[in-house]
Amino acid sequence: MWTPCGMARMRPHSSLKQEFLKEWIKGLQRCSFPKKSILERKKAIKLSADIAMASARNGTTCWSRALISSAARDGSDNNHLVKQILGPESDRPAMENKAPAREASVCKKILKRSCRIRRRGRRKCGAAAAAPSSIAKHLVKKRRQILRSLIPGGEFMNEICLIEETLDYITSLRVQVDVMRSLATASVRGTE
Amino acid sequence: MNRALPETLQWQQQQQSYFSELSGVFPSQTSYLCFDGGFMSSDSVVTREVKPDNGLETAWPEQGKLEMGSFGFEFEPCGPSYNMNYAISRTSSCPLAAAELVSGKMGSGSAVGSGNESFKKRKADKLQNSKAVVEDDSMKKIKAYEEEGESKITGPSNSNKSKHKKENSTDTSKENSKVSEVQKPDYIHVRARRGQATDSHSLAERVRREKISERMKYLQDLVPGCNKITGKAGMLDEIINYVQSLQRQVEFLSMKLAAVNPRLDFNIDNLFTKVEEFPTVQEVANPIHYQHFNPAQEVVSETALRRTISAPVTIPDASFLDSSCFAQIQPSAAWDDVELQNLYNVGRFH
Numbered sequence: 011m012w013t014p015c016g017m018a019r020m021r022p023h024s025s026l027k028q029e030f031l032k033e034w035i036k037g038l039q040r041c042s043f044p045k046k047s048i049l050e051r052k053k054a055i056k057l058s059a060d061i062a063m064a065s066a067r068n069g070t071t072c073w074s075r076a077l078i079s080s081a082a083r084d085g086s087d088n089n090h091l092v093k094q095i096l097g098p099e100s101d102r103p104a105m106e107n108k109a110p111a112r113e114a115s116v117c118k119k120i121l122k123r124s125c126r127i128r129r130r131g132r133r134k135c136g137a138a139a140a141a142p143s144s145i146a147k148h149l150v151k152k153r154r155q156i157l158r159s160l161i162p163g164g165e166f167m168n169e170i171c172l173i174e175e176t177l178d179y180i181t182s183l184r185v186q187v188d189v190m191r192s193l194a195t196a197s198v199r200g201t202e
Numbered sequence: 203m204n205r206a207l208p209e210t211l212q213w214q215q216q217q218q219s220y221f222s223e224l225s226g227v228f229p230s231q232t233s234y235l236c237f238d239g240g241f242m243s244s245d246s247v248v249t250r251e252v253k254p255d256n257g258l259e260t261a262w263p264e265q266g267k268l269e270m271g272s273f274g275f276e277f278e279p280c281g282p283s284y285n286m287n288y289a290i291s292r293t294s295s296c297p298l299a300a301a302e303l304v305s306g307k308m309g310s311g312s313a314v315g316s317g318n319e320s321f322k323k324r325k326a327d328k329l330q331n332s333k334a335v336v337e338d339d340s341m342k343k344i345k346a347y348e349e350e351g352e353s354k355i356t357g358p359s360n361s362n363k364s365k366h367k368k369e370n371s372t373d374t375s376k377e378n379s380k381v382s383e384v385q386k387p388d389y390i391h392v393r394a395r396r397g398q399a400t401d402s403h404s405l406a407e408r409v410r411r412e413k414i415s416e417r418m419k420y421l422q423d424l425v426p427g428c429n430k431i432t433g434k435a436g437m438l439d440e441i442i443n444y445v446q447s448l449q450r451q452v453e454f455l456s457m458k459l460a461a462v463n464p465r466l467d468f469n470i471d472n473l474f475t476k477v478e479e480f481p482t483v484q485e486v487a488n489p490i491h492y493q494h495f496n497p498a499q500e501v502v503s504e505t506a507l508r509r510t511i512s513a514p515v516t517i518p519d520a521s522f523l524d525s526s527c528f529a530q531i532q533p534s535a536a537w538d539d540v541e542l543q544n545l546y547n548v549g550r551f552h
Contacts (some may be wrong), residue, residue: 051460059456146435153438160445170410173417176441180424183448190455197462 026066026182031189033062057081059190063182073175074182076163117166 037058061081064074157172158164161179164172421441422428428440 048457048460051463052457055459056452056456059452149435150438153435153442156442157438157445160442160449170413170417173414173421176445177417177420177424180421180441180445180448183445183452187448187451187455190452190459194455194458194462197459 027185027189029066030059030062030182030185031193033065034059034189037062059186063186067178067182071175071178072167072171073162073164073179080162121165 038055060077064077067074154169154172157176158167161167161172161175164175167175418434418437422431422437425437425440425444428437431437431440
């Protein structure tokens with residue numbers, strides 16, 4: 011019987027939170043902070059939180075690798091920040107991600123090509139599409155597309171993988187939100 | 203169906219409480235929220251826009267102008283607008299030429315109906331301005347469906363009629379164990395009718411669908427308010443909403459943290475060491491306010507934070523602060539996270 015890795019990870023919830031918090035604070039401390047702008051600070055906070063969340067998975071899930079690789083992609087403005095946050099010790103997940111990044115772009119092209127071909131094939135058959143099955147299909151497909159766009163690295167997953175990744179991503183997001191919220195309220199109270 | 207509503211309402215209220223918190227922090231959010239669009243990665247899928255400015259004043263008379271501004275600016279560049287359109291396309295009356303067609307003919311019409319209700323309650327006071335946009339879009343959708351006509355349509359309709367017959371026949375004939383698991387008529391009705399594959403592929407299809415439905419069940423447990431929805435489309439919608447709301451929460455919380463800490467020195471290491479330094483405070487707190495054990499630890503952590511942020515405070519002052527903070531903390535609702543308490547507990551013993 012398949013037990014989702016997300017469910018397995020839901021049980022040690024507090025340890026995941028702890029790990030995330032440690033990684034996040036470490037990442038924040040590594041960032042250089044002469045930043046005056048609130049937006050830059052926000053970006054740094056969010057970025058370090060995302061990377062901490064993703065590295066807590068240690069490269070076992072697709073979305074975490076996609077998140078780190080997209081954050082570390084060359085040419086983006088926050089590249090230097092990411093390098094700082096990732097630091098010397100977490101080279102391993104960063105290295106793993108270089109290959110998926112290349113494969114990712116190739117996969118994207120293949121997907122686009124296949125979508126184009128499929129669309130062309132559909133237009134050639136000109137039957138009326140008022141049947142409920144096609145409408146249902148379209149609805150579900152549209153939603154699945156949206157979900158793919160939400161989950162990092164979702165474009166390259168098949169359905170089953172997508173749902174598994176969604177599970178894991180949701181648990182990690184929850185952890186992230188909980189920790190950030192408690193830290194935010196603690197620091198707000200601290201400065202009152 | 204009705205039970206799902208309070209959950210979604212609560213969730214929405216939570217979101218709104220975040221908005222109001224944030225509006226309390228900033229006097230003017232316009233610049234920040236415009237920038238927010240850069241972080242959302244879902245732009246590529248979305249081409250529809252919400253025009254919030256016109257409808258904002260009418261749609262939310264009860265909320266402050268500040269929050270309206272924040273809503274508007276957030277929705278403009280981002281992916282959630284598409285989702286809102288989707289929800290609205292289910293609830294607004296006219297373009298439901300499209301939605302009624304869908305809900306009438308779909309097998310999971312009841313699921314869509316229940317989804318309708320929950321979305322109505324959740325989004326009723328928002329985005330009525332986008333009706334016009336949605337109407338156009340739904341008209342386009344209908345045309346798109348007609349244009350994209352497939353030959354598979356006749357296929358699925360035939361196979362649907364013969365599907366049950368096929369199930370029975372294969373059950374008797376096939377020796378595969380997975381076929382017996384499939385003999386559940388309720389979700390076969392609900393799952394989308396895309397079984398146009400021939401017999402040789404049907405088994406693989408069925409296995410795949412089994413896997414997908416299994417995972418969707420786990421998702422049902424995870425996402426709040428998903429228990430009542432049985433359709434795949436409805437559940438996917440809930441999941442999408444949930445993920446988007448979580449991502450938005452992360453954005454807002456990171457913004458809040460950026461606003462609160464100008465120097466971004468959280469100094470958790472200090473925090474943990476300070477917690478170790480004040481065992482007496484902890485012991486005093488424990489027997490007296492056992493049910494507020496959580497706030498006791500948070501108080502200590504706050505004093506630690508205060509130490510790092512402001513001038514150093516001596517220990518007697520710290521205890522004085524602790525007792526004064528109890529009154530502040532007790533009515534708080536945010537500190538009911540037992541897991542965070544465990545977190546601090548474990549951190550203390552590092």
